[in-house]
Amino acid sequence: MTGSPKKHKTVGIDIRKDLFGANEDAAALNKKKFREHGLVVLDIMGSVGTGKTQLIEALCDRLRGRRQILMVAGDLATTIDADRVGSHEIDTVQINTGTACHLDARMIRVALDDVDLSKYDVVFIENVGNLICPAGYSLGADKKIVVVSVTEGPYMVRKHPLTIKRADMVVINKIDLADILEFDVDALVRDIREVDADLPVFRVSSKTGDGVDNLLKALGF
């Protein structure tokens, strides 16, 4: 521990590359496995309290009887989200990351190792609640869906351009609260368009159900 700061920094950067490379390898293996089982796998990320779980619940309720669903819940310490989705008679797998601020592809591989994936059509992965770190780690999913909500203030897109760049679609959740909070949804959409003009954006209220059917359709369900 006697190295100069510069040395620490260099070592850190090398290891980050190594970790990212290893993650990409694991993600590719996950993707191969998911394809073999014909699964649609969605990695749903966003800050704490943006309504990721409620969105998954809304999607599950609408897919009942049409698709067999597995939910994988990422959380530092609790099983709150898995319990909520599980109460809809959906199979769940919990990953508790301890202090890790995101899921990675190897966690997914280990968590699903003894799961019979042939039973399912769709896997919803709810990432750890965090708008930054999960963006950097591919899990092997088909799409990374970023959930933001009108309760997070007006700057969450402008402050997180990389998260938006790495998204395959964005859900703006809790639109039922936009008027009460005097939140300008159109301005937020413009912020998203500035980062990626072609990114699909969905205005949703997981609570009222508004926009959920549109999202389902876009997901091909």
Place this chain on the structure above:
Amino acid sequence: MTGSPKKHKTVGIDIRKDLFGANEDAAALNKKKFREHGLVVLDIMGSVGTGKTQLIEALCDRLRGRRQILMVAGDLATTIDADRVGSHEIDTVQINTGTACHLDARMIRVALDDVDLSKYDVVFIENVGNLICPAGYSLGADKKIVVVSVTEGPYMVRKHPLTIKRADMVVINKIDLADILEFDVDALVRDIREVDADLPVFRVSSKTGDGVDNLLKALGF
């Protein structure tokens, strides 16, 4: 990059220890420097959109003419928060972290290297918007203040026990919205008490000013 996953994992863990150790060393040096200048330094962390900047603005307005303030803003990519606080005639230093999800002690050291700290009484450090990662990195501040808000859903404390454990005080912000959002503030306080029975908790609306004077008093201003 041909090592087995196990090898990667081991290397990663060693480096994390190294990084954390190096950070603690740098934080101790920062703390020494802050003490030499008689500064009160507050590390303010919380998820994006919890109102950290608005809280700092409210504190600055009430300390006008009584304390000389420096604000250090941590943000991935923008200067939005520093610009806001700067508009109150407060000196600011911006740290853009790129992809890093938290400030660390060395970033603070570098950012303040050419700043004449003898001009100031108080330093507000606004950490990168994230309820997880900044908790693990001491900056050398006197207190780590965790800001949560009633817009983040009911689980943000239960899901982040380590963040609460590492806090010196918690501000529950946006209490003016609690009724509209049907948010149970008392239940949240109970969640905090379960993690740390003695942690000071302040109910605040940075927008209306409710509770800000109480917080100032507790901070010794």
